[in-house]
Amino acid sequence: MKNLKLGISALALTVASTVFAQTTTNPWLIGVGAHAENHVAAGGKVGDVFSTAFGGKDMGELYSINNFTITPPLSKLTVARNLMKGLVIDWQTTVGNVDNKKLGMGKEFMLMTGLGLQWKANMLWNEESWFDPYVRVGANYLRHDYSGVAAAINADGENIGANHFTLATGIGSNFWITKSFGVGVQGDYVSTPTDKSTAANFWQAGASLLFRFGQRDRDKDGILDKDDLCPDTPGLPEFQGCPDTDGDGIPDKDDQCPEVAGPVENQGCPWPDTDGDGIVDKDDACPTVAGPAENNGCPWPDTDGDGILDKDDACPTVPGLAQYNGCPKPKTQTAIEVEGELKNIYFDFNKATIKAESASRLDAASTIIKNDGGNYLLEGQTDKKGSEAYNLDLSRRRAAAVVAALDARGVDASALKSIGVGEAKAVISESASDAERQQDRKVVVRAIEDATEWSTYQKSDVPVKAPAKKRK
Template identity: 75%
Template sequence: MKNLKLGISALALTVATTVFAQTTSNPWLIGVGAHGVNHAAAGGNAGDVFATAFGGGDGGELYNINNFTIVPPLSKLTVARNINRLLVVDWQTSVGNVDNKKIGMGKEFFLMTGLGLQFKFNGLWDEESWFDPYLRVGANYLRHDYTGVNFPLTDTNGQVVNGFSDNDPSSMRRADHFALATGIGSNFWITKNFGLGVQGDYVSTPVDNSALANFWQASASLLFRFGNTDRDKDGILDKDDLCPDTPGLAEFQGCPDTDGDGVPDKDDQCPDVAGPVENNGCPWPDTDGDGVVDKDDACPEVAGPAENNGCPWPDTDGDGILDKDDACPTVPGLAQYNGCPKPQEAWADDATKALDNILFNFDKATIRPESKEKLDNAAQIIKDSQGRFMIIGHTDKKGSDSYNLKLSQRRAAAVVDALEARGVSNTSLKSIGVGEQDATVPETASNAERLKDRKVVVKPADEATWESMKKRDY
């Protein structure tokens, strides 16, 4: 009983010291439970191991498993640590009062403790699986006292135990043994950190000259997993954290995204500048600085608007008005005319304004010298236009219609002569008089008031008008 109390105290001390070990950076496992030992099955023939282990009569009926010595809970402790996905190192300790029914030995203090190596099958596919089977081999110190065994030895059936010599009982009378355990087991994880474990081992004592101390051991344990750390305190366990020393985000498996562009820093070639995933986290370049990135810019080295794919708008006629806004893209023009040349109507209006208030001698078609500058300006306008125009003479209502008509014709012709004298082509102008037909001021009005009806107007001549005027005598 004293030895059993010492063994239980050793178990409790091991549990206490192991709990403090949970601060290491690797996952740990603690298992506490019960075990059972069966010497009778280990000494049987290969074919009747299970019958001997679990009990069976001559008629094949099953009965209780009294070949096992069952040691109550807290008789086995397992402490384990993962090396990698496939391998686990453990320390297993079993304690209790165990008999050896095979040779009729009464209960003796039993302590087995040692290191083992597990091969985990689920590391081949999913180490987080709830079903966690493994193979195990372990090297142990075994304390089980056989020094009081009497010789010759017979088993419970009165048969001499194989492997013993009456002449060499000392080969077997030992209390301390080296034991080799080989077995199979499985953990069943109910939660991420809690589960149940079962294990079966065949324990042999290869240094001894007999199989007396060999036995089968079965155990069941409650399992607790600890030690999953989070070094960078980002809420992602180190085993799941691709950047365990740098705080990061769950969506990037624990890695940071400094510039917030959705590319974790470990994959981001520009971690401090936001950029798209397809460019490895770097912004697309814009060589010409036009706001259209090079990958979308048809003219990456020349600035241009996005509407034209980053290329400048063309100006085919070179008039300073872009083709997209130019109503006459192949002919130089002016902005006020949507990129088209100045229309003949506009030239005619300008010439009319230049001839505004042109002065004639009273009741004559002679142009007064004061109108020289007006004629100079009008001539230049008509030459610049390169068009054809009608010079139309008008009079006020004073006088007879026939007289006013002839006067207007003579005055229009005088203007044409003056313009041609200033370099206007004689094929560009025709004169016509309309007399008082367009006058609006009454005949009774003052001379100053009737002045607005005495004028010369310039009108463009289209092809049809020009041809008809050529057939008439003005």
């Protein structure tokens, strides 16, 4: 009875150790059941076990239920852990009151406990299969007292005693009813090689209820720790259990900016926009200066510095005015403005002398010409009153007088020429009133942009040669 209590204490210690061990992150197995021993079928030497067991007359002894000592339930405990696919380490303990019918010894307390290795056969097809066979080898401590048993003598004539070292070799299989629950059977041949005797050798069979557990999920993300690259942080299956806080498709462990979404090409960080123009630096031709997307992030240039951007400037390399789309004022427009001033130029009657009250108009006309530049032809015209020859001479002198007045006001003299056409372009009848004929007495200004045409005019005279007309 005392020995039985000792066995129960050893079994309780084993269970306590198991509870502690199951806190690891690897899959574990625990099995509880019963066992039976057959010393009769063990035969003689270890090497003769199979020939004895299957050799004819002793065949019935191996399978005879009368030769087995069967222990009650909860007399066998198995704790196992997967080391790798197809390889398991286990700790098996069997306890109970067992006889040795081979020696005629009555029941004595027996405790056998030790480590073993299992090689799983289902690794060849599917380690998650319900059918889970294996081969096992184990080394154990055996407590079975043969003291005083006359037949339990070793080769040296000594009694083999109570403490033994055993080797167990056998086969078994687990049958999984669910993923975590099943039944298991195992058969072993147990030998005591250090006793120099086969008296304690026996066949052992066992059956157990199995419970498989221990695959933890510390972060509760549904991914087992053994498959979870981030076991302490909830994550996603597509990232092997690692999180993606910003949802940019890059797991936080590989994301340089885990709180802000960014592309893979920039290690999960958003592309910078240094100048704040809404165009990221990688696409911005001018990353430090704000500019529109239409110009690749660069500000629109103003090459001629006239305040009109090149994209809107019809003359981007020449300063101009907004009303002329960035181009300089057309010379024809300048000529019209000058002519508008010169319409109010008055001459003494029948003379080419400019009246004093016309000075302000000449000042305005000279300012326009100096600001805009270019070459200008001043054409004097008269009404039809008087002879043609006289009117022609008068128109020439009046036009030349205006050129001289502008020259005196700082206009480049080389940019001015004058001619007179007399009454050739008059439209009012000679019989009309003086006030009506006034519109024919004027100096008309025309901008000359063609250098060839300009060269056909003398400084203040009729054309040397009329410019050739282009054929239409």
